[in-house]
Amino acid sequence: MRALRSMGPIFLVLAVLLVLIAAANPFFLEPAGFLAFVKRAAPLVILAAGQYFVIVSGEFDLSVGSLVTVQVVVAARLIDGEESATWWVLALLIVIGLLVGLVNGVITTGLRVPSFITTLGMMLVLSGAVFLWTGGAPRGALSETFRMFGRKDLGAVPWSVLILLVMGGAAIMLMRSDFGKRLMATGDNERAAGLSGVRVNRTRILAFVISGLAAAVAGILLGGFAGVSAQVGQGLEFQAITAVVLGGVALGGGRGSVVAAMAGALTLEALFTLLNLYGISGALEYAVQGVIIIAAVAAGAVRLPFKRVARA
Amino acid sequence: MNRSIAALVAGASALLLAAGCASDKPTATATAPGASASAPAVAASSGTGEQSKFFVQADFDAELAMRTQDAEGPADKPWEQAIAPEMIDTAKYKKDGPYHLCFSNAAVNNPWRQVGWKTMQAEVALHKEITKFTALDAEGKDDKQISDIAELVGQDCDALIVSPNTTATLTPAVTAACPKIPVIVFDRGVETDCPVTFINPIGGYAFGADGAEFLVEKVPAGGKILALRILPGVDVLETRWSAAKVSFDKSQLNVVGVEFTDGDAAKTKSIVSDYIQRHGKIDGVWMDAGATAVAAIEAFEDAGQPVPAIVGEDQQDFLQKWKDGGLTAVAPTYPTYQWRTPVIAALKILKGEEVPKRWKLPQPKITSESLDTYLQPNMPPLHYALCGCEDLPDFPAKWGGK
Numbered sequence: 001m002r003a004l005r006s007m008g009p010i011f012l013v014l015a016v017l018l019v020l021i022a023a024a025n026p027f028f029l030e031p032a033g034f035l036a037f038v039k040r041a042a043p044l045v046i047l048a049a050g051q052y053f054v055i056v057s058g059e060f061d062l063s064v065g066s067l068v069t070v071q072v073v074v075a076a077r078l079i080d081g082e083e084s085a086t087w088w089v090l091a092l093l094i095v096i097g098l099l100v101g102l103v104n105g106v107i108t109t110g111l112r113v114p115s116f117i118t119t120l121g122m123m124l125v126l127s128g129a130v131f132l133w134t135g136g137a138p139r140g141a142l143s144e145t146f147r148m149f150g151r152k153d154l155g156a157v158p159w160s161v162l163i164l165l166v167m168g169g170a171a172i173m174l175m176r177s178d179f180g181k182r183l184m185a186t187g188d189n190e191r192a193a194g195l196s197g198v199r200v201n202r203t204r205i206l207a208f209v210i211s212g213l214a215a216a217v218a219g220i221l222l223g224g225f226a227g228v229s230a231q232v233g234q235g236l237e238f239q240a241i242t243a244v245v246l247g248g249v250a251l252g253g254g255r256g257s258v259v260a261a262m263a264g265a266l267t268l269e270a271l272f273t274l275l276n277l278y279g280i281s282g283a284l285e286y287a288v289q290g291v292i293i294i295a296a297v298a299a300g301a302v303r304l305p306f307k308r309v310a311r312a
Numbered sequence: 313m314n315r316s317i318a319a320l321v322a323g324a325s326a327l328l329l330a331a332g333c334a335s336d337k338p339t340a341t342a343t344a345p346g347a348s349a350s351a352p353a354v355a356a357s358s359g360t361g362e363q364s365k366f367f368v369q370a371d372f373d374a375e376l377a378m379r380t381q382d383a384e385g386p387a388d389k390p391w392e393q394a395i396a397p398e399m400i401d402t403a404k405y406k407k408d409g410p411y412h413l414c415f416s417n418a419a420v421n422n423p424w425r426q427v428g429w430k431t432m433q434a435e436v437a438l439h440k441e442i443t444k445f446t447a448l449d450a451e452g453k454d455d456k457q458i459s460d461i462a463e464l465v466g467q468d469c470d471a472l473i474v475s476p477n478t479t480a481t482l483t484p485a486v487t488a489a490c491p492k493i494p495v496i497v498f499d500r501g502v503e504t505d506c507p508v509t510f511i512n513p514i515g516g517y518a519f520g521a522d523g524a525e526f527l528v529e530k531v532p533a534g535g536k537i538l539a540l541r542i543l544p545g546v547d548v549l550e551t552r553w554s555a556a557k558v559s560f561d562k563s564q565l566n567v568v569g570v571e572f573t574d575g576d577a578a579k580t581k582s583i584v585s586d587y588i589q590r591h592g593k594i595d596g597v598w599m600d601a602g603a604t605a606v607a608a609i610e611a612f613e614d615a616g617q618p619v620p621a622i623v624g625e626d627q628q629d630f631l632q633k634w635k636d637g638g639l640t641a642v643a644p645t646y647p648t649y650q651w652r653t654p655v656i657a658a659l660k661i662l663k664g665e666e667v668p669k670r671w672k673l674p675q676p677k678i679t680s681e682s683l684d685t686y687l688q689p690n691m692p693p694l695h696y697a698l699c700g701c702e703d704l705p706d707f708p709a710k711w712g713g714k
Contacts (some may be wrong), residue, residue, distance in 0.1 A: 024590075139712055140692065222578060
């Protein structure tokens, strides 16, 4: 009950949006219609879960959008339509994701570069590298097996929904583990956490690695969903951050639940779907995200004093 | 506390939605199928919205007429052909070789420009009299292209080829270059006639009309059409849509939606899926560019529906889908072979031969009859079939083919 109350509001918003979508599009109420929605939301939900780990530890990860683009472009070029190349390329993509997260984490903690700058730099490095390597436009093609994860179903359930359930479940377990508690403590008060024996740097590096892994999986799902595109990851980092903030997670770290962050991503996707259903799309999506970020953070600032009182 | 977030967000979304409903309702409840479409009053309610402010009736009429005109020049080399050319004398530019050609390129940031750029380099390599070819890539930035042009003018170029990034902003830079060296402009234009020649295919109106007329012919009256556009406000894309709008407004078709995809495959697929869900069935898809046509087709496949009549472009992945699925489709083109023409024009000018002032290249469309001619399974998925590059050295390897 307590847990439900602490992450209640986002679920209320989500429920309202889902009802509105169902009102405009009755097909949404059928299992297939709802699963199609979850399938479309899965990459963003996974990204938001990854971003949550970084944000709750008090940092940002702006590199996930371009990392997703890298994943898709690299996969297309290396697979080049060959089914047999699928599995080692999938493994390579996961390694690239982990590695980028590791570099982000090590630079942020070891060199004490603010993560905003580290990951902004990483975003530019990755986009530049993709541009250089492809000469501006992606080459090659993804194999059917690669695309299966983002596009096809296992029985009646899309693969991406299954992968989302596994990733989401793992994220919840992680936050319940000792690592989750150390991560939360690090974001809440780095010094206090350090003094009480938390290896702050190691904890944060791991958070970045998780975010990189999430980006790798999201890239695999997105590439599968719609095929090769050099714009696939554009703006995803801000969508993920918006989703996390929308879930009531405090920027600056230390507060919020991963379930609410994932619900925030579903809410954002529901909002986009609704806008699309009512024929408002395109540029307005950015405006909506902007309003949400500002409104949610402003609301968070207002509640701070109450929280302190409650804790005392 | 947390409730205040919910309240704010809910409030904000409610406002946005309210605004959306208000502005969208007329479109959503648009034309009843089979409404008489010839009366001008119906045009406003055909679901296509207001006519673009980029629409120019005279240009529209001229382009549509050009589609049936025969081009002059060798039929097997459309990049050397010109529609209704008005030749101009270039004797004053005549000089002896060898030549140093310079090229200010807007960008190579999409597959169309990549194919074109490779084709142009291969064309340059054909001509022994071109001993030096200097090309600067503006990376899609107007300011960089302005300084690129100034820099190239300062070098010892014999002729300058410009593919402008945007029309209005690059005009002063081109105007400044004209008195110093012969300038050849292609693809997008500039607002001055000081270049010796301006080369491009027939244009956006013809492109848009080719697709729309196909749907009007193939889709029964009252059929639901979804129009997908990349983004608003770009002249070459606005002309495509405005010509399609003219066709749709005159037809019995019901345009149920005009959406912007940002050229993003995932977004295209989501939009099309939403429309399939909302309307049960879509009878035709019009697109202002074919790069995301395959994503649109996949949306129908994934929904378990037959693919309706669709407009794509000459990219191999679309042609392959078309062939494999036996689709009802058409591919208007904006041929990449136009990248060969500026090099040929530059040499003609430097040799004092006549060139057309407005060099209008033919702009064929691919139909189910000509599909097999253009489908090249050995080429990469994003390759454009109308590159006119098959006879160039190192084809297909240089273009990524096998």
